[in-house]
Structures are given as structure tokens and as C-alpha cells.
Amino acid sequence: MQTSDKGIEALALEEGDVLRAYRCPAGRWTIGMGLTAASGVIKPRPGMVITAQKSRDLTRKALTRNYEPRVTTFMPGAKQHEFDAGISFDWNTGAIHKATWVPLWARKAGAAAISVKFRLWNKGGGKVLPGLVARRERELRILIEGMYPVLAEPSRPSVSTARWVLQLDFAEKLAAMTALNDLGYLVGLDSAAIPAAEIRRFQNDHGLTADGKIGRATLSTLQRRIDAAAKTKPVALAAVGTAGASSGATVPPGTSEVTDWIAAQPWAMGAAAGVVGIWGLWLAWRYRDVIAAKLATRAPRLAAFLRSI
Known part of the structure; x- marks a missing residue:
């Protein structure tokens, strides 16, 4: 079987359909409906732009290559809407072959029994x-x-109000708005009245298409900002702790045991500083797109270079 047009549109609502390459939260270049190099149908790269028709064609290729054969195997005899549901599930989880709701569906166990197992994948x-x-x-x-x-x-x-283009609940929208406000983008907390100019400012700062739409690329990039902040905080604390051990300075709560031990082991001080330095460099490389966003206004050429590698 093949996925119906309605099935592909439902998939687009879940995954987003992004026509300019962006980094997913894990840092992989992504385009279209969540296609990475692992899809086998395209190798997204910095600056790549595709048309809406090309995105649909690539989605069809990915479905034919990776998903439709598997769903056909494990859901034989499915009606079109059942097949489309299986495709959406497998696109998201890659687990149609081991999902416990599938045998229940095959035995026509009933909606209640199937739903219980289906909802476990949350x-x-x-x-x-x-x-x-x-x-x-x-x-x-x-x-x-x-x-x-x-x-x-x-x-x-x-045109003055940003538009959500994914299926999101209130809690997800609130989390996104809170994070944007924390980063200095004044979007407020009314999901229906977000200034499009602030979303376009965020998108411009991060090398995204500045369309004022809050979709997969914008939210994935926002997640990388959140993740980068969370992962660099321990590096900062470790650096302060190492310095404090050698100088006797006050260190943040929670680091005293580590710094006391380092102070008692002189050889460990250099090693700790080296580890912190290497860890910091690795994080800087991993989140070079985040660094680029912070340099976008002051050093646009450097920001563009960091995004290109």
C-alpha cells in the first residue's frame, strides 16, 4: 500500500515541513518533514533550500524506501486510514514491528484494547x-x-502576529514562549498574540527562514539553545570550582566536596582544569550554531562561518 495524500498532510502537521535545512535538537542537519542523511533520500547541508513539491517528493521516496514496506508487512489488509495511522506511528517511533498494539489490531481485538497499548508509546x-x-x-x-x-x-x-504551524498543546506552547522570553525575545505569554517581529528576529539570529511562523525548525533551534545552556552550566561551575580550590575563593553550593578533594591532591588540579577545558571545547563545537546566534549581530561573517561547518 501507499500513504494517501491525507496521510501525508497529517504527517506534515505532526513533523512540520521545513524547506530550509536546520539542525535538529541532536545537531543533525534536517530538511522537509524531518529528513536527515539517515533517510537515504537526501543529505541536508547548511544553506540547502528545497521547494514544497521537492519536499513532498522526498517524503514519498522516504516512505517508499523505509516505511511503507514495513507497515504493509505488519499491518496486512489494513484499510487506507489504518495504514496511514501506522505510517505516522512508524515515522515517529520506527517501531511498528514491535508495538504491542499491532497484534491486537490484527486480531480485531477492539478499539478499547488497542487504544490502551497504543497510548503506551508516549x-x-x-x-x-x-x-x-x-x-x-x-x-x-x-x-x-x-x-x-x-x-x-x-x-x-x-502579518503582525506569529502563527503556530504544528499540532501543539497549551503546555508545549507555554514552554516555548517562556524559553523565548528568557532569551530576550519579547513574545509574551499569550499564544494567540505573539509578535511576528520577535519570532522573525529569533529566526534571523539563528539563520532560519524569517517567516514569523513557529514550526519545527524554530522549535528545534530553540531546544538547542535550551540544551546548550543546560550543558554549559556544569562546565562553568566546574571551572569556578577548580579556580576556587587553588585560590581559596568561595565556590557555588554543591561543589565543595569536589574542590576540597582537588585542593588536597595538587596533581589533580591541572588534570581537572584540562578536563574542564576539553569538555568546554567539545561543547563549543557541538553548539557552534548557538555561538553563531550570539555573534550574529556583532560578527555576522563569523556567525555565517560557524553555521557553515
Whole structure:
């Protein structure tokens, strides 16, 4: 079987359809509906731009190559809407072959039993993620009822107001708005009245298409800013702790045991400083796009270079 046009549109609402290459939260170059080099159909690179039609063609190729054969194997005899639901699930999890809801579906066990097992696929990193909870519900509606999601259009579209182009719940939107405000982008906390100019400013600073739309590329880039801040904080604390051990300076709470030990082991001081330095350099390389964003205004050429490597 092949994924229907409605199935692909539902997939686009879940994954986003980004026509300019961007880094996913893990740092991999991505384009279209979440396609990386691992898809086998394209190798995204910095600055790459594709058309909407090219994105659809690549999605079709990825489905034909990676997903439709697997879903056909494990969901034989599926109706079109059931097949489309299986495709969305497998695109997200890559686990149609081991999902416990699939044998229940094959035995026609009933919607209630299938739904219980289907909803278990709502975790990331061992934690229940609200976004996955909501996605599973949308996929279930396709699977059980044949009802495909439709992104609600704003009642009064405005060029001055940013637009959400993914299926997100209030908690996810609030988290994004809070993070943007913390970074100095004054978007407020009303998800329906975010100034498009502030979103375009964030997008310009990060080498994204400045369209004022809050989609996958913008949210993935925002996540990298959040992750970079979280991972560089321990480096800063370790650096302060190492310096404090040699100078007797006051160090942040939680580092005293480490610094006391380092102070008692002179040989460890140099080693600790070296480890902190190497760790810091590795983080700087891993999040060079974040550094580029911070340099975008003061050193645009350097920022462009960092984004290109």
C-alpha cells in the first residue's frame, strides 16, 4: 500500500515541513518533514533550500524506501486510514514491528484494547511527554475513526502576529514562549498574540527562514539553545570550582566536596582544569550554531562561518 495524500498532510502537521535545512535538537542537519542523511533520500547541508513539491517528493521516496514496506508487512489488509495511522506511528517511533498494539489490531481485538497499548508509546528519555500523548490521540483517531487532523487557522490572520504551524498543546506552547522570553525575545505569554517581529528576529539570529511562523525548525533551534545552556552550566561551575580550590575563593553550593578533594591532591588540579577545558571545547563545537546566534549581530561573517561547518 501507499500513504494517501491525507496521510501525508497529517504527517506534515505532526513533523512540520521545513524547506530550509536546520539542525535538529541532536545537531543533525534536517530538511522537509524531518529528513536527515539517515533517510537515504537526501543529505541536508547548511544553506540547502528545497521547494514544497521537492519536499513532498522526498517524503514519498522516504516512505517508499523505509516505511511503507514495513507497515504493509505488519499491518496486512489494513484499510487506507489504518495504514496511514501506522505510517505516522512508524515515522515517529520506527517501531511498528514491535508495538504491542499491532497484534491486537490484527486480531480485531477492539478499539478499547488497542487504544490502551497504543497510548503506551508516549515517552521520551523515560518520561511521559505531553506532545507524544497528544500525537498518539490524533493517530488513534485516524486508526479507529478515520478522522484526520486539520490545523485550525487563526480567525483573523495577521502579518503582525506569529502563527503556530504544528499540532501543539497549551503546555508545549507555554514552554516555548517562556524559553523565548528568557532569551530576550519579547513574545509574551499569550499564544494567540505573539509578535511576528520577535519570532522573525529569533529566526534571523539563528539563520532560519524569517517567516514569523513557529514550526519545527524554530522549535528545534530553540531546544538547542535550551540544551546548550543546560550543558554549559556544569562546565562553568566546574571551572569556578577548580579556580576556587587553588585560590581559596568561595565556590557555588554543591561543589565543595569536589574542590576540597582537588585542593588536597595538587596533581589533580591541572588534570581537572584540562578536563574542564576539553569538555568546554567539545561543547563549543557541538553548539557552534548557538555561538553563531550570539555573534550574529556583532560578527555576522563569523556567525555565517560557524553555521557553515
